[in-house]
Amino acid sequence: MLISLDPQDTRPIYVQIVDEVRRALVLGTLGADDPLPSVRDLAVKLRVNPNTVSQAYRDLERQGMVYVRRGQGTYASPGQQGGAERRLLADGVAERALHEARRNGLTVEELIEAIRFHDNQRSSEESQ
């Protein structure tokens, strides 16, 4: 399971890690009961303060997305591909899109219209 961080992302690191894990869970690249990398391994790989990784893992545990097996590490909780989790992911994507829209002075309606247009265009390209 690959976790990587976007250097352009200015959100706190632990938030980014939590989001990455959530994404992996929903997409299925991190399956039920699969082990997560150890705090130390992930910290070294990402060049991140281990405390930050611990914080992310604690957050994930609190939200029920992972569980800890004492002495063995952190594992993905089963049942993370459901609707509730997908909705959380969609929330994040929508928030970022709206942020961009506002930055460009667009209304919500203009954004939705543009999304629909592009989606239609892509579908017609794919069906050709």
Added chain:
Amino acid sequence: MTTALPTRINGGDLAVDTRGLTKRFGDQVALSDVSVQVPVGAVYLLVGPNGAGKSTTLKVLLDLVRTDQGTAEVFGLNCRERAPEVRANIGYVPERPDWGYGWMRVGRLLKHHALYYPTWDADYATKLAQKFELRMDRKIGVLSKGQARRVHLTMALAHRPPLLLLDEPTDGLDPLMRDETLGVIADHLADSPTTVVLSTHHVEEVERLADHIGVLRNGELRAQMSRTDLDAGLRRYRVEVPERWAGAPSLNGSVLRRVTSAREVQWTVWGQEADVLQKLTAAGGTVREVAPLSLLDATLALLNPND
């Protein structure tokens, strides 16, 4: 009401606690009333331009420089009165490359260093030497700056000191080695409970490691806080403003940077987001975007306010 930048970190056990350090070299002020607090276990980034006093502050902790005024303590030990005990708990990577007996070979120097630090972990030292690709049979005096720096890192880390003082630890290293070094530090932090104070110009590199920051300029500590507080308190606001806008005087004192173009102003402001938004809107602006800053941009804003 102006929101001043925080200059004190409160609460908790302190690994480093300096109070009012003042030092002059001739008529040049190196440090002026510098009070640094580094909590135990923190990774504290000391930033500032050249000559700001970063290296001097670290040297005060090692009793290499004696201040005219002020005291410094490391783990509760006075840095001047109990200097040997303080130094026994510090792993130091100096800025200068010619540190260590230049006529001694690297391997021999490591052995020499090991005898001064009873907690030296020989296996760890070997592992570090391999990671850093040290040439054990070369005299350290003939090594390049980057090669010497790697030896110094090995010397500082191998005895697992409770406090690491790293003065430009990646200076002179090629990008691959710089990345390797950060990995070694992250690995070291995971293994041993360590407090780190590091100063570097490559702020982006340590963005993910640092959880506290201290900003020095001209020997003064302009701001000091945890990353959490920095993330929460510093924002960039992009505001659309009407013509002949009178500005937002209620924000005076909190604005660090302002970039103006025809009908848009980009403010970097220190303060509560809700409070700032309210003030901007009340002054007639339309807030288009609120974004947190990268550590590098935050550092630049704190160091070089233009308002």
Added chain:
Amino acid sequence: MTSTTLHPTPEPRTVAAEQFRAVGIAIRTEAYFYLGALLVLAILIFASTIRMVHMHPSSGGRSGFVYGAAGAVPIFAMAFLIPFGVWRSEDPSRRAYHWTMPVARGPHTIVKFLCGWAWLMIATAVYLIFVVGLAVGISLITGDPNRVAAGAGWEWILAFTATTLGYLLTSIPVIGSDHAWRWIGGLFLAFWVLIGVSASFGLPDMSIALRSIWDGSYGLKAAVFGLERWGGPTMSAWLVAMPLWIIGSAIAVTLVSYRHRE
């Protein structure tokens, strides 16, 4: 005060032993040069002796020597230069490594100084053994044990005090300043200038005072070689001047070592 487990400082004995080894490495160049010089000297002396024996079989020529206080000159010169090796590339402004060690700085400097002195005493002993070896060699070559003679016993001990004093004197500027040679040169120059001034401008008292630093009863010449203004070396001259100079320079070395408690 905090929950952090603090690390201990090293044992003094460990530090002393390691400094001894480290200083040994530091003066390795000097040691090789020194041994090389001794070897060359031995070859020259033996070659000359052999040549003499061949040319004048009966008398063995003029080979042979009497070892006396003057024999300490070579090793004294060596002692004068050793501090530069001990403190190689470690002038005070660049001595950061030595000073960052988890030990008190004044004593640490003294320990390094003493380790250099210990090596010097070993070198002096080696020198004296070498002298004995020369003597044995010459006697064997010429077949005449009376070719060589040893001076009085104190003249052999003098080798150790002469070297100690030379080492002490040079150590003062080397430990204390960034430009030891400037101080040494400056001192000689000042001395010479003052002598000239006192001679040219009729200041006999100053002239006498200055000269006595060198060859008075408490002068340097007496302290190092037991020599007074005239005549050969005497034990009484040596015993009077040597302790004075050694104690004085030892105090000076201690002062400069503790000065950098910076």
